[in-house]
Amino acid sequence: MKASIESIDTRLPTVNTHIYPRGGLDVLSRTEVARLRDASAGGMHDLLRRCALAVLTSGSASDDPRAARELYPDFDIEVQQQDRGVRIDLRNAPAMAFVDGEIIHGVAELLFAAVRDLAYIAIELGEDAGRDLESSEGITDSVFGLLRNARLLRPADPNLVVCWGGHSISREEYVYTKQVGYELGLRGLDICTGCGPGAMKGPMKGATIAHAKQRRRNTRYIGITEPGIIAAESPNPIVNHLVIMPDIEKRLEAFVRLGHGIIVFPGGVGTAEEILYLLGILLREENAELPFPLVFTGPGTSAPYFEQIDRFIRLTLGDEATRRYQIITGDSAEVARRMTTGIRKVREHRIAQKDSFFFNWSVEIPEAFQRPFVPTHEAMAALDLHHGRKAHELAADLRRAFSGIVAGNVKEDGMRRIEERGPFEIHGDADIMQSLDALLRAFVEQRRMKIAGEYKPCYRVVA
Incomplete structure (x- = not known):
């Protein structure tokens, strides 16, 4: 798991190198490698790049998903298929992940894990995999x-x-x-x-x-x-x-x-x-x-x-x-x-x-607890936050409401929706909305929404 250093840019804290995974990521199929290298709309390359950059900046104090990309705009990763295994090429990688030209052992393990999981998701859970993702058992x-x-x-x-x-x-x-x-x-x-x-x-x-x-x-x-x-x-x-x-x-x-x-x-x-x-x-x-x-x-x-x-x-x-x-x-x-x-x-x-x-x-x-919830403005406004429902059913929609706020706070898709259309609206019974609003305001006042910077709410509670 030794990095072979090709060049180090002394002006910027970045490294160009390639590494060879061992243990848990010994081999990938040609199809898996192709999906990870695919930069088209349905490909996995952009997702791999984002996850890899997060791993390489392990220990970062920021909770802004765009911060790392702004610091390392030229970072890229490529998974190469070789007869004897896999090679991962890193270009303009954060130097903080390296010591004396060699990638930190623990960081390398997490990087290999990211490649492994995204390859599995792309193939085993992809549209062509034939898996049952409609039933609870599936x-x-x-x-x-x-x-x-x-x-x-x-x-x-x-x-x-x-x-x-x-x-x-x-x-x-x-x-x-x-x-x-x-x-x-x-x-x-x-x-x-x-x-x-x-x-x-x-x-x-x-x-x-x-x-x-x-x-x-x-x-x-x-x-x-x-x-x-x-x-x-x-x-x-x-x-x-x-x-x-x-x-x-x-x-x-x-x-x-x-x-x-x-x-x-x-x-x-x-x-x-x-x-x-x-x-x-x-x-x-x-x-x-x-x-x-x-x-x-x-x-x-x-x-x-x-x-x-x-x-x-x-x-x-x-x-x-x-x-x-x-x-x-x-x-x-x-x-x-x-x-x-x-x-x-x-x-x-x-x-x-x-x-x-x-x-x-x-x-x-x-x-109801397993199906992915996409927090659009319409989906957030449609949540049924009213008394008279079974407790577990109300819990499911309350969970979605908080999930939407998480997305608006720290996930790129959610942040983009808020920037384009303004805050999500959350509707429900007056006492539930009052209690929810008080809880969310307390989170803001106690600085539990963001690590740094002024928090601008991505939601609006409507009774």
Whole structure:
């Protein structure tokens, strides 16, 4: 995995080189390579270029998906088919990904993962693949295939904790996420996050120290992302297993299928979307008896944040939803103890149900939570945010509302729609809209929408 340096531009921090992948990306078919090199409207080259640039700028503090391309406008990547394997050519690549002319080992692994996943998506989930992506079973099978292709499914005792939370959090909150990760690591638990900065990086960083203390090897720091997010939230340097899912819905399903418990740290609209997705699933009758440990936590100063989240959930989904989670603030050790106890129950349940430890087949996820939602102005205005609906149905539309705001904040397609037509309009019952507006305003005031710069809302709440 040694880079062969062809030239280094001393005027700009860029590198021209080619590298040879090993492990997990030894060979690609000619068809896969052709799709990755295809720069036409239906090709994958532009997507590959964006994802590769995000990986090569791993650790970036920006959450603007256009920032990296503006800094490195001449960057390009080409996958070359060779008789003995694959060669990746990089032109005008960010020098921050290299040390003394050689690409950083971890960065190279993430780059190979991006090529691997996009090749799989292009061929195995493409229009000509013949896969069933219309039924719930078919969509779940596609999620399984992506995770298996990424070599994330392994038969071992349940020990994977998914950590959700914002990329833009306070220093105190970030330190707390590290403390929780440390306590989890001491108890032999691995970490899975959305792979970005903030609350996605902190738990991994804390766990690395604990794993080293416990002399644990083969530890997993899994990052699950999707093409619309990765450019705004490039992988943090600790991620050692990266997988790029085709869309946000498959990304969310991957978290639920792969993880054995979930911890939610303070965050913004993306975190609210994740909470509503999971609660909507757990509130279904089919999942009523399913053990799934879910803890909301932050430092003591985050108590008001979670109180507001809790009030919003009670108003929209009812008191039943609040029974599916615990709120613990200011006690990282207790969070880890609760999670360890919960995962032990998950293990017992899966043994009793003869379900696998590495993929949660038992949880029922309906199509409403699986079908990709495209946040156009018309789709956002049509969301049914009114009382009188079943809790899981309202949760599905609330999740879409937050998903649309995420798109308007950090995804290029969503940002472009806002620039062309103005803010999305979100309609619903007066009390729901009032509570939603208060929650979103709090996110803005607490600077949870963007890492830097003044936030201009991409939405308008209409009662």
